Amino acid sequence: MGALDSWTRGSHTHDGVTHDTYRKGSGPGVIVIHEIPGMTPPVIRFAEDVVAAGFTVVMPRLFGEPEVGINPASLAKAFKTVCVSKEFVTLHAGQTAPIADWLRSLARELHDELGGPGVGALGMCMTGGFALGMMVDPSVAAPVLCQPSAPFAVTPALGRDLGLSPADLATVKQRAANGCPVLGTRYTGDPAIGKRFDVLTKELGENFIKVEFPGMKHATVTLHRQQKAVDAILEFFETQLKR
Template structure:
């Protein structure tokens, strides 16, 4: 019998506002639970549904605090078509087709990571981005506030799989950071139609071009998409289960719990 995920009513809720580099003020609710080393869990396109809440439970059970910003869509259920329409209308935050810069919401997420680091009194946080937000994890590892990052099925820009949703400056910052922090993790199914082989080759060409491994890719067999959520199978030995264990081991190596709780 599948265990029911901890619902958002059990989380602490706060609002976080910050300005992007373009001077626009963005504000979103942020849900947090747990007392360990903090991980900022960024929702994917389907939303913060039960599968994402189950992933949050696994992170908390592994000794982490989950900090989950609510960027769009209904809470507690998924809405792929509805959320895609919402995001397409959120042009001041998301630029789905951009190939030479992250979306402005990446600035807001960067400042959220800094706020979490500072208020928890830790050296840095972990980040998980998925699908629509997968590329944000690659961008955020370039900031001092982020010590470990996982990009699960990074897909943007959707129609230009041979490009990254990052500016040249962001790419350079992430390359430099990964030199010091060690390789981040990228997860994808080998036949994913949204996070394709072309995207994988682009990431390797951008970050692993000189035989220095800045990105460690974990490729799962099959044609799934959402490695840690909708396509996750909670059975020892299953490729998604083993991928999650590798992610948890990675965060366990890189992150430390706060000495004091605030």
């Protein structure tokens, strides 16, 4: 039996772009966006934890083959896809990835269906910052950034960039100031994150909630899973989405 056999497969289309989706659970909506190289077994395991906590989880498949593990071939294929696709921004500062618009549409659709104060949005690794881009839409009430790593921190400037246009950053700051906090998880020695947590703290102040761990590992809720991070995320969703 495959890890996704109990999930309902569907799709979402916005502005002519279609991606597969996988859905499971009941309760407020949470969109879980997979990391590189794709919807791996550890990503699915985390999503199952969110389902078990009483949420409707939708996982969009943006790249990679579902249920394939992390290996050199899957990593190489994923990096090739994201580096050439126009949907993603990996090496440019001051831009919001075009995929954010598609993800906002998915969030609006889920919120319209389920109601409540909004939906949760969680990205990880390269997709970690996508939840910030989604937060521009008021349908997103609980944005979570797990080790946000794009644009790739190959220069100091890129390592400080939040993957947002100036206009979107202004909206994110306003929403945070108006009571929509942002949760972030990371290992403090992770070089892929650059200085983004420092920038988020400067821009959002106390509305940026940090859950941090010592060391140079990377994937806080998947390959290098920390149960404290998982618990903090579930509590955040509970507080923000079940009001």
